[in-house]
Amino acid sequence: MFFEEKIETASRETIENLQLERLKDAAKRVYENVPLYKKKFDDAGIKPEDIKSLNDLKKLPFTVKDDLRDTYPFGMFAVPKEKVVRVHASSGTTGKPTVVGYTQNDLNMWSSVMARLCCAGGVTPHDTAQVAFGYGLFTGAFGLHYALEKIGAMVIPASSGNTEKQIMLMKDFETTVLISTPSYALYISEVMEQMGIDPKKDLKLKYGLFGAEASTEEMRAQLEERLNITATENYGLSEIIGPGVSGECTHKCGMHINEDHFIVEIIDPKTGEVLPDGTPGEVVISAVSKEALPILRYRTKDISYLIPDKCSCGRTLKRMAKITGRSDDMLIIRGVNVFPSQIESVLLSSQDVEPHYEIIVRRENWLDQLEVLVELADERLLDNYSKLEKLQNKIKSDLRTILSIDATVTLVQPATLKRFQGKAQRVTDLREKK
Numbered sequence: 001m002f003f004e005e006k007i008e009t010a011s012r013e014t015i016e017n018l019q020l021e022r023l024k025d026a027a028k029r030v031y032e033n034v035p036l037y038k039k040k041f042d043d044a045g046i047k048p049e050d051i052k053s054l055n056d057l058k059k060l061p062f063t064v065k066d067d068l069r070d071t072y073p074f075g076m077f078a079v080p081k082e083k084v085v086r087v088h089a090s091s092g093t094t095g096k097p098t099v100v101g102y103t104q105n106d107l108n109m110w111s112s113v114m115a116r117l118c119c120a121g122g123v124t125p126h127d128t129a130q131v132a133f134g135y136g137l138f139t140g141a142f143g144l145h146y147a148l149e150k151i152g153a154m155v156i157p158a159s160s161g162n163t164e165k166q167i168m169l170m171k172d173f174e175t176t177v178l179i180s181t182p183s184y185a186l187y188i189s190e191v192m193e194q195m196g197i198d199p200k201k202d203l204k205l206k207y208g209l210f211g212a213e214a215s216t217e218e219m220r221a222q223l224e225e226r227l228n229i230t231a232t233e234n235y236g237l238s239e240i241i242g243p244g245v246s247g248e249c250t251h252k253c254g255m256h257i258n259e260d261h262f263i264v265e266i267i268d269p270k271t272g273e274v275l276p277d278g279t280p281g282e283v284v285i286s287a288v289s290k291e292a293l294p295i296l297r298y299r300t301k302d303i304s305y306l307i308p309d310k311c312s313c314g315r316t317l318k319r320m321a322k323i324t325g326r327s328d329d330m331l332i333i334r335g336v337n338v339f340p341s342q343i344e345s346v347l348l349s350s351q352d353v354e355p356h357y358e359i360i361v362r363r364e365n366w367l368d369q370l371e372v373l374v375e376l377a378d379e380r381l382l383d384n385y386s387k388l389e390k391l392q393n394k395i396k397s398d399l400r401t402i403l404s405i406d407a408t409v410t411l412v413q414p415a416t417l418k419r420f421q422g423k424a425q426r427v428t429d430l431r432e433k434k
């Protein structure tokens with residue numbers, strides 16, 4: 001099902017014309033209303049009128065998270081405060097959050113682009129959707145909430161946490177769509193098992209729309225099996241809009257970008273040079289139709305690549321591949337680039353361990369050491385030393401094949417590692433930062 005079929009299936013020419021018109025307008029608005037952009041443009045020797053084609057986008061300076069921090073809280077808003085009707089914020093690892101604002105038109109646009117992604121993921125007006133993202137300054141819950149209402153689905157604003165109650169609501173209200181982070185969905189499925197609830201028999205779940213953190217194909221397979229659903233994922237970030245930048249259709253072959261509002265480029269994170277479709281690099285996004293916070297060329301640090309071919313669902317909007325990691329959560333261990341997602345895919349391909357894990361990096365005697373803690377699926381394995389040793393060696397050797405470095409694998413008892421209700425935090429880097 002489409003939400004705005006005309007644009008979702010539009011020709012490349014129509015999309016690009018719209019992008020150019022909106023880009024010119026956004027460049028003019030930021031230059032005139034946001035002092036930081038005026039300075040950035042002036043420093044780069046560029047004027048909004050210099051944008052004549054989409055190719056000129058690459059002449060514009062980048063925007064980074066520190067720009068928002070430096071102008072905290074509202075310094076990058078392009079409209080007077082009385083036009084702003086909502087703010088959200090994303091928590092930084094340190095200090096003040098990054099604040100983002102929306103006019104009424106921005107909120108309308110947000111719910112429409114997100115509604116497109118919900119429809120692409122299978123949601124219809126007949127569905128009952130349980131939003132298990134935390135309601136608050138985080139964009140996840142509100143972003144999905146208004147989109148689902150716009151489609152006409154019945155929304156259960158459950159928020160995150162209180163997992164047994166979530167499951168009770170799911171059963172009693174006959175929830176058909178679960179909205180959460182993939183790691184929380186996994187935890188929900190585990191609690192279901194403990195409560196003796198079998199999704200196949202006891203629930204009406206059909207779809208899971210997951211996002212807000214990276215996950216692997218193996219994780220999707222687990223979620224689909226455990227919850228008896230079709231799982232799709234969607235992507236976004238507060239600085240651009242929140243959820244709603246891109247999302248998968250049920251063909252699950254990349255996330256369709258809402259290109260009429262968000263222009264996505266892939267750049268080489270070292271040189272800043274724009275890379276061709278199909279080449280992985282850092283995702284850079286321009287939110288060209290936003291009124292309150294029209295951000296141009298925002299460096300997301302997320303790693304992906306563009307897929308230009310037409311999808312069999314009929315949508316012509318370009319897709320972006322699953323995010324494989326962030327250029328800044330990439331670990332460099334003994335000189336080797338390691339993404340947590342690579343470790344996850346090894347662990348999830350084993351039947352004997354659960355998809356809960358922790359990654360610890362230490363420096364001992366000037367040498368980086370990688371330890372992976374992983375939970376056994378079945379307690380009875382603990383009584384069988386030779387089987388345990390075999391399993392440990394198998395994971396070690398699979399990790400060595402994929403990462404080209406040795407890791408210590410520590411198997412721990414079932415249900416002992418930390419569970420997450422929001423975004424999972426699985427990496428602890430104990431090395432001294434230089």
Ligand code: DLL
Pocket residue numbers: 090139140141210211212213214215233234235236237238239242243244300302323326
């Ligand atoms: O996480 C927005 C969102 C909410 C997207 C709900 C999807 C669903 P932030 O809190 O600002 O916004 O975090 C943005 O989360 O730069 C990525 O690193 C990561 N992220 C979001 N979606 C995905 C995804 C929301 N599907 C940051 N895959 C982004 C991988 C994701 N990473």
